[in-house]
Each structure stands twice: as C-alpha cells, then as structure tokens.
Amino acid sequence: MISSHALLTLPILVPLSGLALTTLLWRMPRLQRIASLVVSGMFLYSAIALINVTIDGTIPATQFGSWKAPFGISFVADNLTSAMVLITAIMSVVVALYHLTESKENSQPMFHPLYHGLLLGVTGAFMTGDIFNMYVWFEIMLIASFGLLVIEGTKEQLDAGVKYVMLNLVMTTVFLVAVAFLYGATGTLNMADLANRVPTIENTGLVSALALLFLLAFASKAALFPLFFWLPASYHAASTPILAIFAALLTKVGVYAIVRCFTLIFPVTESLAIIIGIIAVLTMVTGVLGAASHFDIRKILSFHIISQVGYMLVGVAISTPLALAGSVLYIVHHIVVKANLFLIGGVIRRKTGSYQLKEIGGLHRTAPFLAIMFCIPALSLAGFPPLSGFWAKYLVVKPSLDAGTWYLAATALIVGVLTLYSMLKIWNEAFWKTPKLPPPAQAPCVSFTAQYIAIAILSTITLCIGLNPEPFVTFSIEAANQLTNNSSYINAVLESSYAPH
Amino acid sequence: MGPIYIVAIGVMAAIAAYLLMSRNVLRMVLGLLLLGNVANLTIFVAGRMGPSLPPIIVDGQTTVAVSANPLPQALILTAIVISFSLIAFTVVLLNKTYQSLRTVDTEKMREAEPIESNSEFDIKQAK
Numbered sequence: 001m002i003s004s005h006a007l008l009t010l011p012i013l014v015p016l017s018g019l020a021l022t023t024l025l026w027r028m029p030r031l032q033r034i035a036s037l038v039v040s041g042m043f044l045y046s047a048i049a050l051i052n053v054t055i056d057g058t059i060p061a062t063q064f065g066s067w068k069a070p071f072g073i074s075f076v077a078d079n080l081t082s083a084m085v086l087i088t089a090i091m092s093v094v095v096a097l098y099h100l101t102e103s104k105e106n107s108q109p110m111f112h113p114l115y116h117g118l119l120l121g122v123t124g125a126f127m128t129g130d131i132f133n134m135y136v137w138f139e140i141m142l143i144a145s146f147g148l149l150v151i152e153g154t155k156e157q158l159d160a161g162v163k164y165v166m167l168n169l170v171m172t173t174v175f176l177v178a179v180a181f182l183y184g185a186t187g188t189l190n191m192a193d194l195a196n197r198v199p200t201i202e203n204t205g206l207v208s209a210l211a212l213l214f215l216l217a218f219a220s221k222a223a224l225f226p227l228f229f230w231l232p233a234s235y236h237a238a239s240t241p242i243l244a245i246f247a248a249l250l251t252k253v254g255v256y257a258i259v260r261c262f263t264l265i266f267p268v269t270e271s272l273a274i275i276i277g278i279i280a281v282l283t284m285v286t287g288v289l290g291a292a293s294h295f296d297i298r299k300i301l302s303f304h305i306i307s308q309v310g311y312m313l314v315g316v317a318i319s320t321p322l323a324l325a326g327s328v329l330y331i332v333h334h335i336v337v338k339a340n341l342f343l344i345g346g347v348i349r350r351k352t353g354s355y356q357l358k359e360i361g362g363l364h365r366t367a368p369f370l371a372i373m374f375c376i377p378a379l380s381l382a383g384f385p386p387l388s389g390f391w392a393k394y395l396v397v398k399p400s401l402d403a404g405t406w407y408l409a410a411t412a413l414i415v416g417v418l419t420l421y422s423m424l425k426i427w428n429e430a431f432w433k434t435p436k437l438p439p440p441a442q443a444p445c446v447s448f449t450a451q452y453i454a455i456a457i458l459s460t461i462t463l464c465i466g467l468n469p470e471p472f473v474t475f476s477i478e479a480a481n482q483l484t485n486n487s488s489y490i491n492a493v494l495e496s497s498y499a500p501h
Numbered sequence: 502m503g504p505i506y507i508v509a510i511g512v513m514a515a516i517a518a519y520l521l522m523s524r525n526v527l528r529m530v531l532g533l534l535l536l537g538n539v540a541n542l543t544i545f546v547a548g549r550m551g552p553s554l555p556p557i558i559v560d561g562q563t564t565v566a567v568s569a570n571p572l573p574q575a576l577i578l579t580a581i582v583i584s585f586s587l588i589a590f591t592v593v594l595l596n597k598t599y600q601s602l603r604t605v606d607t608e609k610m611r612e613a614e615p616i617e618s619n620s621e622f623d624i625k626q627a628k
Contacts, residue, residue: 157613158598162598162607165590166533173539183572183573237613
C-alpha cells in the first residue's frame with residue numbers, strides 16, 4: 001500500500017523527472033521522444049493509482065515540510081481532482097504518442113521539456129489545497145505554455161505570443177491581488193481553512209468583492225465572455241500536438257479553479273448565480289458564432305473551446321449536485337473530444353498541406369479511416385446520442401430545467417445545433433467535396449501510424465463514455481456530492497498530517 | 502503608515518493601467534512590471550503592518566514575541582522571483598518579435614490575425 005504522501009506527490013514528481021530527462025536527451029531526438037512517451041506512461045500509472053484510492057470516497061491529503069494544516073502547503077485529491085489528473089495523464093500519453101511520427105518541422109528539441117513542464121503546472125494546480133500555491137502552479141503552467149506557443153519562432157507565433165503573454169500576465173497579477181485581499185480578510189491561504197473562515201466574515205460586501213475578483217481572474221484563464229480574446233488570437237499559431245494539449249488542458253484549469261473556488265470558498269449565492277448564468281450564456285453564444293464565421297479548421301475549433309467552456313459553467317451557476325455532476329462530466333468529455341479534433345486537424349494538414357477549408361477536400365476518399373474517426377468526436381461535440389456529448393449535455397440541460405433556469409437550457413440546446421453546423425462545415429469542406437487543387441505530393445516516408453493510434457484511442461474513449469455512461473455518470477455525481485457537501489474535503493485537509501512511512 | 506501605502510498602491514495601479522493601455526509593447530512591459538509591484542505591495546499591506554522585529558523564537562522560549570508577520574514576506578519573495586522570470590521572458594520575446602516583425606506597435610502586429618482571409622467573402626475578394 002502506497003502512503004497518501006507518495007500517492008499525492010507522484011503525479012507531480014513524474015512530469016518533473018520527465019522535464020529533467022528530456023532536457024538531458026536534448027541532442028537525441030528519437031530517444032527523447034521515446035523517453036517522453038515512457039514518462040507519460042508512468043504519469044498515467046500514478047494517476048490510476050490515485051483514482052483507485054479516491055474512487056470509494058476517501059480523500060487523501062498531505063502536508064509538505066512537516067507543517068500542520070493550515071500552516072503548510074496541503075495537497076489533496078477528491079474525486080474531481082483525481083478525475084482531472086487522470087484525464088491529464090491520458091492526454092499526456094496520447095499527445096506524446098501522436099508526437100512520435102510528427103513531421104520534422106513540428107518537432108523542436110524544446111518541445112518535450114516544455115511539454116512536461118506544462119503537465120507539471122496543470123497537475124499541481126489540480127492537486128494543491130492552498131490558494132497561493134495554486135497561483136504558483138498557474139505560473140509554471142503559463143511559462144511552459146509561453147515557450148510552447150512560440151517554439152518555432154515564426155512571425156505568426158511571435159505575434160500571437162506577444163498578445164497571449166501580455167493578457168495572461170495581467171490576469172495572473174489580478175489573481176495574485178485577489179489572493180492578497182483574501183489573505184488580508186481571513187489571515188489564511190489554505191483552501192479548507194478558507195472555507196471555514198470566509199462565512200464568518202461579517203462584511204458581506206467584502207466577500208462579494210473577493211468572489212468577483214477571483215471570478216475575474218479565473219474567467220480569463222477559462223476564456224469566458226468577455227475575457228476570451230487571447231484564445232482565438234493565439235492558439236492557432238501553435239503546431240498540432242501543442243494545440244491539442246493547450247485545447248485540452250489550459251482553459252480547463254481555469255474551469256477547475258472556478259468549480260473549486262465557488263463550491264468550497266465562496267458558495268454560489270443567488271445574485272452570483274445570475275451573473276455566472278449570464279456569463280455562461282454569452283460565452284456559449286459568442287464562441288459558437290465566432291466558429292461559424294471562420295474557415296480555418298484551427299480557428300473553428302478554437303472558438304468552439306470558448307463555446308464549450310460556457311456549458312461547463314452552467315453547472316456552477318445552478319450549483320445543485322446534479323448540475324455540478326454535469327460540469328464534471330462535461331469537462332472530461334470535452335477534453336477528450338476537443339484534443340481529438342485538433343489532432344485530426346493536424347493529420348488533415350499533413351495530408352493536404354493546409355488548414356484552410358476552402359483549399360482542401362475529398363478526404364473521405366483519400367483517408368476513409370480519418371473520416372470515420374472525425375465523425376465520432378465531431379458528432380459527440382454537437383451532442384448526438386449515443387456519444388459522450390449527449391450524456392454530458394443531458395446532465396447540463398436537465399438540472400437547468402429542474403432549477404427553472406430555462407434560458408440556460410434553451411441556449412445550451414440552440415448552441416448545440418450551431419455546433420453541428422460548424423462540424424458539418426468541416427465535414428462538407430474537408431471530407432466530402434472534391435478538392436479544387438490536387439493534394440501536394442507527399443514525402444515518401446511519411447508515417448501516420450502513431451498519429452492514427454492516438455486518434456483512435458481518443459475516439460474509443462468517447463465511444464466508451466457514450467455507450468456505457470453509467471459508471472461515468474455515477475462517478476460524476478459522487479464527485480459533485482463531495483463538492484456540494486464539502487465538509488469531508490475540509491476535514492480531510494485539516495486532520496491530515498505528514499507521516500512518512 | 503497604512504494609508505500612505507494604500508494611496509501609493511492606487512497611484513501605481515493607475516500608472517500601470519495607463520502604460521498597459523499603450524500600443525507600444527515597451528510601455529506595456531513597464532506597466533506589467535509596475536503591476537507586479539502593485540500586487541507585491543498589496544500582499545505586504547494585507548499582511549498588516551506592525552512591529553518590524555524579526556519573528557525569531559529566542560532560545561528557551563516557546564512563543565514568538567511581538568514581531569513582523571513573516572508570511573507576506575515569503576509570499577512577496579515568491580511573487581518577485583516569478584514576476585522577474587516572466588518579465589525576463591517577455592523582454593526576450595519582445596526583442597525577438599521586434600527583430601522579426603520590425604515593429605513595437607501592437608496594432609501593426611497582424612501576422613496571427615490578418616484582417617482579411619477570415620470570411621468566405623474576403624477570400625473571394627482576395628482572389
């Protein structure tokens with residue numbers, strides 16, 4: 001039996017060692033790729049070990065440096081955290097696998113160290129139980145993502161990088177200021193301790209102001225309306241594996257922080273619910289309309305990230321256990337589907353030489369397997385039964401009707417139709433129509449094997465969630481119960497101590 | 502002392518916001534730098550300003566005497582290191598961007614989002 005200390009530190013230590021190892025293998029690209037994949041596999045193993053413990057409802061927690069909670073930095077994993085770590089680990093394996101046969105132009109030696117740095121920051125942000133520590137993990141994630149975004153140093157990437165860096169740095173500073181104010185008001189930074197202390201603040205205006213500051217900071221990370229501009233301005237400049245891991249993880253860290261913060265520290269009040277609900281509606285609508293106006297695969301999919309984040313927020317706005325379960329399932333479903341679509345986009349680019357829908361076509365003949373693989377995530381994104389998106393959308397729409405917030409349910413359904421429009425647009429243009437120009441001659445030794453395997457794995461996961469939703473829904477509801485009834489989380493943190501075995 | 506710090510934070514935040522709204526990326530970096538210091542000062546003031554004695558427990562005692570709050574200082578130290586590295590990265594990025602794009606004006610940086618080529622209509626026009 002592994003101690004909970006080891007259990008909670010391994011998902012951090014593994015990407016950290018991956019960072020070191022791939023840096024050492026700088027000049028050996030083949031070995032570096034394989035090392036990266038092996039470390040990702042170990043990361044997946046540590047995540048499975050973690051979820052094995054948390055799945056029955058126990059919440060492992062540990063303290064660093066022998067400081068008793070709430071004075072030291074806590075690490076804690078409830079069902080939501082362990083699910084997020086597991087899905088991060090699955091993505092890390094899939095993207096590392098996809099990268100195995102990536103073209104030379106897209107494989108810089110810097111990719112792998114930064115990639116593991118990104119995973120490190122993301123996992124840390126999921127697992128920490130300390131709000132200032134979360135800021136530090138955010139910064140680790142950001143600096144890695146800065147490097148990944150401008151890795152090739154093309155004009156397009158540098159331009160996108162400037163905007164991405166500036167907007168994100170300003171918003172993390174807002175997060176830091178919010179942490180400072182929260183510390184000034186409560187005298188603690190431990191999230192479990194904050195959950196106990198914040199309700200005792202008599203000045204309710206101060207609590208609302210703090211809640212909104214945190215919402216502002218996390219909303220820009222999650223690309224919510226009206227703070228999403230950095231995302232469509234920058235994402236499409238990155239190359240495919242990077243784009244897929246960005247799309248899968250970066251905004252979801254923001255969503256996770258919102259879910260954690262607004263169930264644990266600032267329970268959603270009636271007025272806050274209206275604000276979050278309106279933001280969710282506007283995010284869903286602007287994202288999907290932005291996607292409808294573009295003809296570049298990467299830009300269409302980037303705008304869809306924004307739209308989908310709105311769905312995840314609906315659960316937070318309603319805040320019933322079922323609604324939060326909808327958010328949890330939606331995050332998991334979305335990460336798998338969205339990363340898959342970007343990976344498929346990357347293969348389309350390699351096969352046809354362009355991301356522009358106007359310039360390509362006929363892929364249903366030249367790449368029938370890819371066409372089938374595209375259908376699964378595309379229809380899932382639009383919410384077709386029996387795919388994962390249907391169940392995730394069902395768990396978003398049903399609680400919003402139960403709660404009487406019909407406008408949330410109506411927007412979710414209409415945006416679903418518009419999502420289908422965008423997916424059909426990609427299907428018709430890239431796969432169905434005959435291309436205007438013959439596809440460029442390919443280099444003879446181009447291999448797609450690893451990329452197809454990566455795509456197939458993600459499509460299989462989507463099908464699994466879709467055809468057998470029962471365990472996933474049960475798990476999400478249990479995770480949501482832990483979120484709404486947060487005393488078990490608080491007790492787990494405050495009663496744990498560092499006890500090395 | 503408290504009110505002076507608070508006014509100083511306000512003035513610094515205002516200057517930072519003004520600089521950040523500039524189109525010149527160099528001014529924006531200075532704004533970011535100033536904004537980072539605004540955050541640091543905010544942490545410092547949020548930790549309450551009291552005596553300036555170091556919080557060291559003297560030999561033979563078990564509790565600390567009236568002393569400064571060490572936690573905000575630890576937080577600020579962390580934040581300074583992080584903001585230093587991020588600003589260093591930003592400056593290198595901007596230098597590289599200037600070498601590549603030959604401009605420091607964000608309005609003229611249109612490589613990632615060219616004005617045309619987005620809509621179907623524009624593509625037809627371009628052809």
